[in-house]
Amino acid sequence: MGKRSIIPYGPQHPVLPEPIHIDLVIEDERIIEAIPSVGFIHRGLESLVDKRDFNQLVYVVERTCGICSFQHGMGYCEAVESVFGVEIPDRAKFLRTIWSEMSRIHSHLLWLGLLADGFGYENLFYQCWRIRERVLDLIELTTGGRVIFSVNKIGGVLKDIPEDQLRHILSELDAIEADLNVIKKTFIEDYTVQSRLRGIGILTREQAHDLGCAGPVARASGIKADMRKRGYDAYPHLDFEPIVSNAGDSYARCYCRLMEVFQSIDLIRQAIGKIPGESDLSVAIKGNPDGEAFFRCEQPRGEAVYYVKGSGKTFLDRFRVRTPTFANLPGLCEMLAGAELSDVGLLVITIDPCISCTER
Amino acid sequence: MANIKRSPWLLHYDGSSCNGCDIEVLACLTPVYDAERFGVMNTGDPMQADILLITGGINTQNQEVVKQLYDQMPRPKVVCAVGVCACTGGVFKDCYNILGGADTVIPVDIYVPGCAARPQAIIDGIVQAVELFQKRSEEHDALVKNKGKEAS
Ligand code: SF4
Numbered sequence: 001m002g003k004r005s006i007i008p009y010g011p012q013h014p015v016l017p018e019p020i021h022i023d024l025v026i027e028d029e030r031i032i033e034a035i036p037s038v039g040f041i042h043r044g045l046e047s048l049v050d051k052r053d054f055n056q057l058v059y060v061v062e063r064t065c066g067i068c069s070f071q072h073g074m075g076y077c078e079a080v081e082s083v084f085g086v087e088i089p090d091r092a093k094f095l096r097t098i099w100s101e102m103s104r105i106h107s108h109l110l111w112l113g114l115l116a117d118g119f120g121y122e123n124l125f126y127q128c129w130r131i132r133e134r135v136l137d138l139i140e141l142t143t144g145g146r147v148i149f150s151v152n153k154i155g156g157v158l159k160d161i162p163e164d165q166l167r168h169i170l171s172e173l174d175a176i177e178a179d180l181n182v183i184k185k186t187f188i189e190d191y192t193v194q195s196r197l198r199g200i201g202i203l204t205r206e207q208a209h210d211l212g213c214a215g216p217v218a219r220a221s222g223i224k225a226d227m228r229k230r231g232y233d234a235y236p237h238l239d240f241e242p243i244v245s246n247a248g249d250s251y252a253r254c255y256c257r258l259m260e261v262f263q264s265i266d267l268i269r270q271a272i273g274k275i276p277g278e279s280d281l282s283v284a285i286k287g288n289p290d291g292e293a294f295f296r297c298e299q300p301r302g303e304a305v306y307y308v309k310g311s312g313k314t315f316l317d318r319f320r321v322r323t324p325t326f327a328n329l330p331g332l333c334e335m336l337a338g339a340e341l342s343d344v345g346l347l348v349i350t351i352d353p354c355i356s357c358t359e360r
Numbered sequence: 361m362a363n364i365k366r367s368p369w370l371l372h373y374d375g376s377s378c379n380g381c382d383i384e385v386l387a388c389l390t391p392v393y394d395a396e397r398f399g400v401m402n403t404g405d406p407m408q409a410d411i412l413l414i415t416g417g418i419n420t421q422n423q424e425v426v427k428q429l430y431d432q433m434p435r436p437k438v439v440c441a442v443g444v445c446a447c448t449g450g451v452f453k454d455c456y457n458i459l460g461g462a463d464t465v466i467p468v469d470i471y472v473p474g475c476a477a478r479p480q481a482i483i484d485g486i487v488q489a490v491e492l493f494q495k496r497s498e499e500h501d502a503l504v505k506n507k508g509k510e511a512s
Pocket of ligand 1: 063066148376377378379380381382415416442443444445446450451474475476477
């Protein structure tokens, strides 16, 4: 038996874009146990409910996380809308879907780049981010913002995408898809990539299920869970199947996310094809929220749950969000136990951690 | 910009940001914006860094970390706060766990506004930081030289 020691990992670490601290208990080069400690980015965002009214809170909730900011704002709005019992106009639903899928593409490309950097392919990292900029340009064109776009409001959306911009999106998507096909080859077929990812950090279906993993991490372990199938917004009108892989290793997680980028492109195309003609973008909201509601949606990283409770005042009583990374952290600890020390950076990246979301 | 003679190392630390500014800082280093053409280079090692880019406000948990990072950096050094969170606390100013902007614990030289700060603004901040770093290094060199003269 080797000697045990504890290696602190983080909070400031070259491979980590965000601060998280993990204590790694190691024996020789093998990890016995991983103990995460969080709280470096805790802001106390949920406590702002008694300082900002429910309309202003949209902009605060959006800043839970800069990567999936649109879906955070959307999730909160939909929860409040169901407290009011209003149905938003169809066009607004489609617009929300289009923006959601755009942010999924940009989030997954960001992750693919970080992963490429994790296994030492710097050029691939830059290629992913180069393609991502094209998506960001589309987002900027349609909303005015690059990462935080503030187009949600309670009862609908604030901006419309006119016909010519929709056509431009379609032609850009073709170009993005062509670029993606080039990098896809490297991610899927390259020998070095496979040797770094295959069989590393296996999470079995049972483990993923028992630990309550969400999103691509669960799907890569063979759990067919995708909240979009629950049918909110325009998703009931769109035709898609969750992308599932059974291997449960890092390669499967990479595969799922890569294929989801193509799926999102397809979903945007379908949504643009079916979007109803120009109409009102929002419905009027009267009074203050009274009651409580849950809303579940699929973010790039998995299922997020929003809870709001109001009692007829302009300020909500409680707002709560459960983010996907929080659900995936136990899975990460499971993967880390038994892994090689040199794989730690890569494994942390494979769950696509978003610490800002988790700690709020 | 014309008389830049040094290539400073850049250290990026995420305070309690929402990530929006972080990914914009990263985007600045990638080909489309490519801040590295101004001679800066990203590093993960505070002991080597000359310019600290900090995003997000300061909270009770990370204040010691930020202070420590700053102290670890060799002199002369420049601090650039990116995004309104790092400047003043931003949207999270009233949160119970936020103490304020980065300047509550370390001296900040350059403030880059925006929520999220746009890459163009961040690059402008980096360029100013590079110039300031150049100035400080010259002063530092002169000081060292004078000291040497006094001693001899
Ligand atoms: S300034 Fe805005 S985008 Fe930047 S970290 Fe703060 S909330 Fe996020």
